[in-house]
Amino acid sequence: MDRIFEKVKIIDLSATIDNASIELQPVKIKYISHKKGAFLLGLSVLFQKKFPFKDLFLYLFGIKRITAKDFPDGLGLAWEDINIGTHIGTHLDSPWHFGPASEGRPAKTIDQIPLEWCYADGVVLDIRDKKQKELITLKDIQDALQRIKYSIKKNDIVLIMTGASQYAQNKEYLRSYPGISREAVFWLIKQGVKIIGTDTWGFDRPFENMIKDYLRTKDKNHLWPAHLVGREKEYCHIEKLVNLDKLPPYGFKVAVFPIKLKGTSAAWVRAVAIINLR
Numbered sequence: 001m002d003r004i005f006e007k008v009k010i011i012d013l014s015a016t017i018d019n020a021s022i023e024l025q026p027v028k029i030k031y032i033s034h035k036k037g038a039f040l041l042g043l044s045v046l047f048q049k050k051f052p053f054k055d056l057f058l059y060l061f062g063i064k065r066i067t068a069k070d071f072p073d074g075l076g077l078a079w080e081d082i083n084i085g086t087h088i089g090t091h092l093d094s095p096w097h098f099g100p101a102s103e104g105r106p107a108k109t110i111d112q113i114p115l116e117w118c119y120a121d122g123v124v125l126d127i128r129d130k131k132q133k134e135l136i137t138l139k140d141i142q143d144a145l146q147r148i149k150y151s152i153k154k155n156d157i158v159l160i161m162t163g164a165s166q167y168a169q170n171k172e173y174l175r176s177y178p179g180i181s182r183e184a185v186f187w188l189i190k191q192g193v194k195i196i197g198t199d200t201w202g203f204d205r206p207f208e209n210m211i212k213d214y215l216r217t218k219d220k221n222h223l224w225p226a227h228l229v230g231r232e233k234e235y236c237h238i239e240k241l242v243n244l245d246k247l248p249p250y251g252f253k254v255a256v257f258p259i260k261l262k263g264t265s266a267a268w269v270r271a272v273a274i275i276n277l278r
C-alpha cells in the first residue's frame with residue numbers, strides 16, 4: 001500500500017461542463033442567483049405547515065414574510081438546477097453501458113464500480129501521430145509502450161492521448177478523432193487493465209464513420225466494436241479527458257471516482273492525475 005503523498009502536484013484531467021459545451025445533447029445549467037435565492041428562500045415561510053392557508057394570508061398582508069431585505073446585503077443563497085445526460089463532459093462508462101451482461105454476469109452499473117479500479121497508477125500512450133477517424137491498432141498501443149519503455153501492470157489506468165481534446169471547443173470534436181480498435185481493448189484488458197481513458201469525444205471511431213462502414217458492408221462488427229468488448233470482458237472507459245499532454249508518460253496516480261448515480265450507465269468524474277513531488 002502506498003503511503004499518502006506528502007507533497008503533490010495535481011493535474012486536472014476533466015473538461016468544464018457548461019451551457020456552451022460541444023455535445024450532441026444540450027447542457028442546461030439553470031443558475032439561481034443570490035438575489036433570486038433570497039426571494040425563493042423567503043417563500044419557505046409558506047411551507048412550514050401542512051395547511052399553510054393562515055400563513056399565506058399573513059404572507060400576502062406582509063405580516064409573516066421574509067424578503068431580500070431580511071438577508072445581509074439583500075442576497076440569499078445561490079444554487080443551480082441542471083439537466084444533462086450522464087455521458088456529457090469527462091465521464092466514466094460502466095459495463096452496463098455496453099450491455100446488460102458482462103462475462104456472463106449482470107453488468108455493473110456506475111454505482112457498483114469498485115472504487116479500487118478508480119485510483120491507480122497511470123500511463124499515457126502518445127498516439128498523436130494517428131490520423132483522425134482511423135482505428136488505433138494493437139500495434140499502435142504496443143509501439144507507444146515501447147517508445148516509453150513501459151510494461152503495463154495489473155490495474156494500471158491507461159490514458160490514450162490522440163490530441164483531440166485541443167479541439168473540444170469546436171464542432172469538429174464530435175466527428176474528427178481516431179477510435180480504439182477491438183483488438184487493442186482486448187489486449188489491454190488481458191494485461192489486467194480495468195479502466196482505459198481517451199481524450200476523444202467517443203471511445204470508438206466517430207458515429208458517421210461506423211455507420212457508413214456498416215451500411216456499406218452490413219458487418220455488425222463496425223458498430224461500436226470497442227464498446228461491445230465490454231460484453232465479453234468487464235472493463236470501463238473514460239471519455240473526453242483533457243490535459244494529457246501535461247503528464248509525464250508514467251510515474252503518477254490517476255483518480256477518477258464517478259458520481260454515485262443509482263443504476264446508470266455512466267457518471268461524471270473529476271479526473272485528476274496526482275504526481276508525487278518527493
Ligand SMILES: [Zn+2]
Pocket residue numbers: 087091092093239266
Ligand atoms: Zn460515454
